[in-house]
Amino acid sequence: MAEHYSSFNRGTWRWFLQRVTAVFLIGALAFHFVMLHFVNHAASITFAGTEARMGGILYFTLMMTFLVTAAFHGINGVYNALVNMGLKGTQKKAVAAILVVAGIALIVQGTRVAIAMSPMF
Amino acid sequence: MSQSYDRGTVESFGRWREFSAGMWAWIFHKLTGWILVGYLFTHIAVLSTAIGVDPGSAAVADGTDFYTSTLQGLEELLIVRFLEVGLLAVAVFHIMNGIRLLFVDLGIGLTSQDKSFYASLVLTGAITVASIPTFLAGVL
Numbered sequence A: 001m002a003e004h005y006s007s008f009n010r011g012t013w014r015w016f017l018q019r020v021t022a023v024f025l026i027g028a029l030a031f032h033f034v035m036l037h038f039v040n041h042a043a044s045i046t047f048a049g050t051e052a053r054m055g056g057i058l059y060f061t062l063m064m065t066f067l068v069t070a071a072f073h074g075i076n077g078v079y080n081a082l083v084n085m086g087l088k089g090t091q092k093k094a095v096a097a098i099l100v101v102a103g104i105a106l107i108v109q110g111t112r113v114a115i116a117m118s119p120m121f
Numbered sequence B: 001m002s003q004s005y006d007r008g009t010v011e012s013f014g015r016w017r018e019f020s021a022g023m024w025a026w027i028f029h030k031l032t033g034w035i036l037v038g039y040l041f042t043h044i045a046v047l048s049t050a051i052g053v054d055p056g057s058a059a060v061a062d063g064t065d066f067y068t069s070t071l072q073g074l075e076e077l078l079i080v081r082f083l084e085v086g087l088l089a090v091a092v093f094h095i096m097n098g099i100r101l102l103f104v105d106l107g108i109g110l111t112s113q114d115k116s117f118y119a120s121l122v123l124t125g126a127i128t129v130a131s132i133p134t135f136l137a138g139v140l
Helices: A013-039 A047-054 A057-084 A089-117 B013-018 B021-050 B066-075 B078-105 B110-136
Strands: none
Touching (some): A013 A057, A013 B078, A013 B110, A047 A057, A047 A089, A047 B066, A057 A089, A089 B021, B021 B078, B021 B110, B066 B078, B078 B110
């Protein structure tokens, strides 16, 4: 009989989404690093260059999906880590509410940044 | 059927000598996750300098706009380059161990989960060391 080592409650939608976003993020994070540190060196990044990349619908959509999935994966990961450390009751609900607000704020601000960078808007 | 595994309280670092490879993998995954989510907020904050930049301005044309000068100013700092190498190491380990965890969740390779953790560490080290010249180019 196999033991599994996940700290998550199996069978919940958050458990499933954490893994679906993980699969996407493996590719997206690796692509992001290669694109902005190796193909384009970080020290050479300019607004004009960023705007040119963000002008492509495919790249823009990829970056927006990257933002949303990374925000969910990170915030949900933090919540799971805190629950695993023994967070319970009212504290658990308060932390969940704070994390949801922080996650929404991150996505809203990230979207504002993406729109500012893209010539499509 | 799966069974839950009682790790006890991981924060009891006093018993670190008893930790197995899987326990270290779990601790490193958690630590790198905390760093990555913290960096995500910082990253969006820095990129927010793009808000308000006029794409048609002379500043954008000659690369002196707020966004470009902020990013290039940060890149001139040696400490930032070293932090970027550290961030790459953190991201690569989280990706490598994340792939390992997906296989563990699928029940694949459970008997060699310790070996796959060591492989994650070795690959992380190799990729990080290989990337150092690229990350430090222009400041050393």
